[in-house]
Amino acid sequence: MQKRALGRQGIIASQLGLGCMGMSEFYGVANDSESLALLDEALELGVNFWDTADMYGPYKNELLISKALKGKRDKITLATKFGIVRTGENFANRSLNGNPTYVQTACEASLKRLETDYIDLYYLHRKDPATAIEETVGAMSRLVEQGKIRGIGLSEVSAATLRKAHAVHPISALQTEYSLWSRDPEDEILATCKELGIAFVPYSPLGRGFLTGQIKKFDDFAPDDYRRFSPRFQGDNFQKNLELVKYIEIMAGIKNCTASQVALAWVMLKGDNIFPIPGTKKLKYLKENIGSINITFTEDELLLIDERFNKEAISGTRYPEAMMGSLNA
Numbered sequence: 073m074q075k076r077a078l079g080r081q082g083i084i085a086s087q088l089g090l091g092c093m094g095m096s097e098f099y100g101v102a103n104d105s106e107s108l109a110l111l112d113e114a115l116e117l118g119v120n121f122w123d124t125a126d127m128y129g130p131y132k133n134e135l136l137i138s139k140a141l142k143g144k145r146d147k148i149t150l151a152t153k154f155g156i157v158r159t160g161e162n163f164a165n166r167s168l169n170g171n172p173t174y175v176q177t178a179c180e181a182s183l184k185r186l187e188t189d190y191i192d193l194y195y196l197h198r199k200d201p202a203t204a205i206e207e208t209v210g211a212m213s214r215l216v217e218q219g220k221i222r223g224i225g226l227s228e229v230s231a232a233t234l235r236k237a238h239a240v241h242p243i244s245a246l247q248t249e250y251s252l253w254s255r256d257p258e259d260e261i262l263a264t265c266k267e268l269g270i271a272f273v274p275y276s277p278l279g280r281g282f283l284t285g286q287i288k289k290f291d292d293f294a295p296d297d298y299r300r301f302s303p304r305f306q307g308d309n310f311q312k313n314l315e316l317v318k319y320i321e322i323m324a325g326i327k328n329c330t331a332s333q334v335a336l337a338w339v340m341l342k343g344d345n346i347f348p349i350p351g352t353k354k355l356k357y358l359k360e361n362i363g364s365i366n367i368t369f370t371e372d373e374l375l376l377i378d379e380r381f382n383k384e385a386i387s388g389t390r391y392p393e394a395m396m397g398s399l400n401a
Contacts, residue, residue, distance in 0.1 A: 074365075090122050090123065092111075092133055093125065098128075099299075113355055119358070120148050121149045148192075150186070150193070155195075155199075168398065170205075191220065196208055198401065209240045226245075227247040228248055234264055246270055247275055303392065313387055332350075334377075340364065
């Protein structure tokens with residue numbers, strides 16, 4: 073497992089990270105003891121780049137991570153996020169807040185929950201349409217000055233917004249969904265990140281588990297699983313997308329590996345500044361994901377994969393319609 077510079081602000085992270093969201097919400101029943109054991113093993117295996125957010129739970133995931141940090145904080149490159157505010161019954165209502173005053177309050181609350189003096193990478197989870205990105209990033213830059221965060225990250229913003237933010241304070245990382253079936257970052261984002269020296273952090277690099285080949289029918293999802301409400305997993309979209317996974321499985325047979333390793337390796341081979349953060353709750357899948365760092369492709373193999381998974385081949389939007397407006401903001 074290689075450690076690489078994440079951006080240009082002195083942050084070093086494992087080339088493959090770990091998305092921790094599913095340990096606390098959205099993907100079935102949580103088991104904190106199993107998750108803590110997984111986090112310990114991840115660190116032993118060299119995966120030290122951990123990703124959480126205040127809205128996961130909400131708050132539960134940061135509290136879980138705080139337990140795993142004890143006695144090893146200096147070994148972890150810790151990323152968390154703010155900006156999505158959840159309220160109401162079962163925290164079902166969501167709003168966006170990038171107000172400078174809230175930036176400071178949210179960071180201090182995360183530091184307290186995580187029981188740490190600093191956050192390595194602090195993301196704006198989604199851009200607040202009511203607040204100029206320059207104002208939000210300006211407030212985040214003051215957190216850097218205070219020593220509370222080491223680097224600034226943005227999530228799901230456009231290339232134009234990224235440039236505006238970077239002009240205020242150097243951005244260390246941009247996090248956006250990117251995988252074989254979510255390829256929008258290839259339009260502008262990947263090139264912009266490379267030009268500006270910004271790390272690109274793909275979340276859901278395994279298509280929320282779909283690209284692993286393990287999901288065969290809609291009923292595989294638990295009643296409270298987020299994917300039941302995602303258009304790509306519903307009706308005809310599900311079946312059309314399932315047909316595409318066959319091509320990954322064919323390539324996996326050629327490479328003598330698993331479908332998930334093919335999908336992850338494809339993402340990592342798109343650039344040295346790319347740090348995918350696949351999420352998992354199982355040690356078996358953690359080790360499988362790590363194995364993807366050894367997979368390579370010929371130019372012809374990459375061309376075949378790219379052709380099969382072009383944008384037009386994917387059925388359904390990434391999120392329900394109500395949530396699509398906050399993407400690529």
